[in-house]
Amino acid sequence: MKAKDSIRQIKGIGEKSEKLFARLGITTAEELLAFYPRQYDIFTPVQPVASVREGDTVIIEGSFATRPRMASVRSLKILSCKFRDASGQIPVCWFNMPYLLRSLKMGMRYLLRGTVAMKNGTLQLVQPKILTKEEYANQLGKLQPVYPLTAGLTNHAVTKAVASALQEYEFETDFLPLDIRKKYNLMAHKKAVKTIHFPENRQAYADARRRLVFEEFFLFSLALHYMKQGKQSKPSEYVISAGEKTEQLIQALPFRLTEGQQRAWFDIEADFASGFVMNRLIQGDVGSGKTVVAMLALLAAAQNGYQAAIMVPTEVLAMQHYEELEKYFVPLGIRAALLIGSMTAAEKREIIGRIASHQVDVVVGTHTLIQEKVQYDQLALVVTDEQHRFGVKQRERFAGKGKNPHMLVMSATPIPRTLAIILYGDLDVSVIDVLPSDRLPIKNCAVGTSYRPQAYRFMEKQVAQGHQAYIICPMVEESENTEAENVIDYTDSIRKVLSPSVRVEFLHGKMKAREKNEIMSAFVRGEIDILVSTTVIEVGVNVPNATVMMIENAERFGLAQLHQLRGRVGRGTAQSYCIFMSGNTSKETMERLQILENSNDGFYVAKQDLTLRGPGDLFGIRQSGELYFKLADIYQDAQELQQANEAAVLFTREEIVLFCKKYQSLRQKMESYTGEVIL
Numbered sequence: 001m002k003a004k005d006s007i008r009q010i011k012g013i014g015e016k017s018e019k020l021f022a023r024l025g026i027t028t029a030e031e032l033l034a035f036y037p038r039q040y041d042i043f044t045p046v047q048p049v050a051s052v053r054e055g056d057t058v059i060i061e062g063s064f065a066t067r068p069r070m071a072s073v074r075s076l077k078i079l080s081c082k083f084r085d086a087s088g089q090i091p092v093c094w095f096n097m098p099y100l101l102r103s104l105k106m107g108m109r110y111l112l113r114g115t116v117a118m119k120n121g122t123l124q125l126v127q128p129k130i131l132t133k134e135e136y137a138n139q140l141g142k143l144q145p146v147y148p149l150t151a152g153l154t155n156h157a158v159t160k161a162v163a164s165a166l167q168e169y170e171f172e173t174d175f176l177p178l179d180i181r182k183k184y185n186l187m188a189h190k191k192a193v194k195t196i197h198f199p200e201n202r203q204a205y206a207d208a209r210r211r212l213v214f215e216e217f218f219l220f221s222l223a224l225h226y227m228k229q230g231k232q233s234k235p236s237e238y239v240i241s242a243g244e245k246t247e248q249l250i251q252a253l254p255f256r257l258t259e260g261q262q263r264a265w266f267d268i269e270a271d272f273a274s275g276f277v278m279n280r281l282i283q284g285d286v287g288s289g290k291t292v293v294a295m296l297a298l299l300a301a302a303q304n305g306y307q308a309a310i311m312v313p314t315e316v317l318a319m320q321h322y323e324e325l326e327k328y329f330v331p332l333g334i335r336a337a338l339l340i341g342s343m344t345a346a347e348k349r350e351i352i353g354r355i356a357s358h359q360v361d362v363v364v365g366t367h368t369l370i371q372e373k374v375q376y377d378q379l380a381l382v383v384t385d386e387q388h389r390f391g392v393k394q395r396e397r398f399a400g401k402g403k404n405p406h407m408l409v410m411s412a413t414p415i416p417r418t419l420a421i422i423l424y425g426d427l428d429v430s431v432i433d434v435l436p437s438d439r440l441p442i443k444n445c446a447v448g449t450s451y452r453p454q455a456y457r458f459m460e461k462q463v464a465q466g467h468q469a470y471i472i473c474p475m476v477e478e479s480e481n482t483e484a485e486n487v488i489d490y491t492d493s494i495r496k497v498l499s500p501s502v503r504v505e506f507l508h509g510k511m512k513a514r515e516k517n518e519i520m521s522a523f524v525r526g527e528i529d530i531l532v533s534t535t536v537i538e539v540g541v542n543v544p545n546a547t548v549m550m551i552e553n554a555e556r557f558g559l560a561q562l563h564q565l566r567g568r569v570g571r572g573t574a575q576s577y578c579i580f581m582s583g584n585t586s587k588e589t590m591e592r593l594q595i596l597e598n599s600n601d602g603f604y605v606a607k608q609d610l611t612l613r614g615p616g617d618l619f620g621i622r623q624s625g626e627l628y629f630k631l632a633d634i635y636q637d638a639q640e641l642q643q644a645n646e647a648a649v650l651f652t653r654e655e656i657v658l659f660c661k662k663y664q665s666l667r668q669k670m671e672s673y674t675g676e677v678i679l
């Protein structure tokens with residue numbers, strides 16, 4: 001089986017599973033093998049019942065202390081009993097498995113594996129699997145892959161497909177040159193792929209992961225260095241002077257620019273006037289006010305008779321930016337337009353026509369902006385907001401829409417300078433390091449679920465004072481209902497609990513773009529009091545009147561992502577609050593959440609998280625949420641990032657080497673990585 005062969009050739013994959021896999025973006029054998037497990041399930045040795053803790057997945061061995069009994073609660077059949085070993089006993093329950101009633105025997109010894117939960121103040125083993133002695137002996141200590149799934153596709157099915165693909169797959173030559181592999185002690189690609197799916201033990205997993213992380217960083221760094229070579233101090237056709245209108249805009253703002261904003265704007269002005277192409281990153285924590293800096297840059301370009309465009313990752317954010325721009329641009333006579341995927345074909349055609357004929361000065365949109373049919377006229381500036389949501393490739397394609405336009409990218413990812421130089425090697429950096437001074441620091445609290453009723457009362461009070469709130473819905477367990485159902489159920493249940501005057505709506509990733517946009521606009525207009533949502537609202541959304549953020553299952557998110565979510569509040573002058581609701585109040589979890597409780601500084605949060613977990617913790621929650629990388633995590637794998645970059649630098653010094661026969665496979669890999677032929 002070859003890389004590009006369809007997954008239909010894999011044993012056991014028929015038409016139906018083919019469709020399901022396609023939903024995960026998997027159509028070829030190569031894509032299937034690059035679909036890495038999200039985490040691993042490990043069988044730990046049997047432990048005494050008395051030693052189990054909330055949240056742990058444990059195996060216990062013993063017999064029933066009470067006869068299993070069945071109860072029906074609504075449509076649910078619950079089987080419950082007590083289980084004991086020499087150290088103590090624990091309640092056990094199974095849902096909707098009535099047939100167990102007959103097969104479970106008193107006096108027999110059983111091995112049960114399940115997760116320990118706290119119910120009504122006592123620990124309980126929920127829905128455990130009954131293991132045979134052989135199963136236990138075979139699996140002990142081994143890592144079972146757990147894949148990110150889609151409805152209809154079980155973990156078992158994916159595991160089987162991967163296993164049979166691996167048997168027949170013909171791996172191509174390792175594209176990572178042997179000398180580099182030796183120098184950094186990296187395993188071969190083939191072995192790494194096999195191991196990442198089915199690791200024998202933790203060490204094997206760690207080694208395989210390191211190799212794959214390295215290769216991701218290496219390709220990335222190499223691509224970046226080639227890009228940079230073509231870019232250094234390129235003369236620009238577009239010399240832009242800031243002029244009167246930017247001054248007028250600054251005057252029209254309801255606030256004074258902070259020092260950081262002013263500095264960033266000075267940097268941009270200097271770049272614009274320099275006669276060279278600008279390649280600049282603006283790094284500033286959530287809420288530091290990056291939008292207004294971008295707005296000034298867009299305005300300056302427009303005022304000089306050029307076009308400018310700003311690309312954002314979601315439609316919701318695009319609409320919001322568009323409205324904000326319109327507010328200030330209309331009085332200044334600047335023509336802005338919005339271009340997003342959910343517009344009708346006719347609407348899009350109309351806007352695209354106006355862009356091509358330069359009846360529009362500034363365009364705001366999602367990645368529709370880089371579609372082939374969109375042609376610009378004298379595009380002098382491209383701005384990418386929330387750039388971590390875009391790949392290097394998209395950023396470059398955006399720039400490719402003009403003739404060496406100035407480029408501005410904005411990011412809220414707090415990373416240390418040493419890493420920033422590598423990750424943004426091709427960019428100059430301006431940092432906005434202070435939040436606007438009229439902000440009150442967000443008040444945080446990390447609590448267990450027993451606090452939930454109080455949290456609802458608190459939100460009601462805030463709503464009564466005219467404020468709004470977000471609730472990030474609990475995450476779904478695999479194989480339970482879908483994300484969408486989950487959000488809807490949660491919304492229904494809180495509508496019952498909250499006072500009827502509180503207007504509650506929901507938002508989730510499976511909604512049509514148009515529906516999402518409508519809900520978000522209504523929230524912006526204040527027509528919704530509480531918005532229940534998945535993490536789709538994580539990036540960039542700005543509703544200064546929202547003062548409460550409550551995050552359910554906070555224990556399941558990375559700290560960096562929690563910090564981004566928290567960034568949706570504290571954007572106005574009123575006191576804001578963030579409630580981290582944790583389904584698990586173990587010491588480790590609470591310690592982790594306390595980092596957020598104690599600080600609102602994203603940079604500090606990211607650093608503390610690493611110190612707490614230590615770089616050895618490979619099973620932790622993925623932190624950065626950066627989409628550049630599949631496995632790699634810029635915080636956790638900082639060392640590999642440095643090494644891969646060092647290797648890439650050495651490599652690019654002698655550009656010619658990439659043409660040697662022995663680097664042919666690397667060259668091919670690079671070409672598909674950057675989407676263009678390297679010359």
Ligand code: ADP
Nearest residue numbers: 255256257258286287288289290291292436542
């Ligand atoms: P981010 O950097 O996260 O993109 P935004 O640009 O969305 O932040 O700004 C967040 C909020 O702060 C907006 O409501 C914006 O109007 C406001 N804001 C921006 N700059 C200032 C300032 N200098 N003083 C007060 N408020 C500001």
Ligand code: MG
Nearest residue numbers: 290291385540
């Ligand atoms: Mg923003």
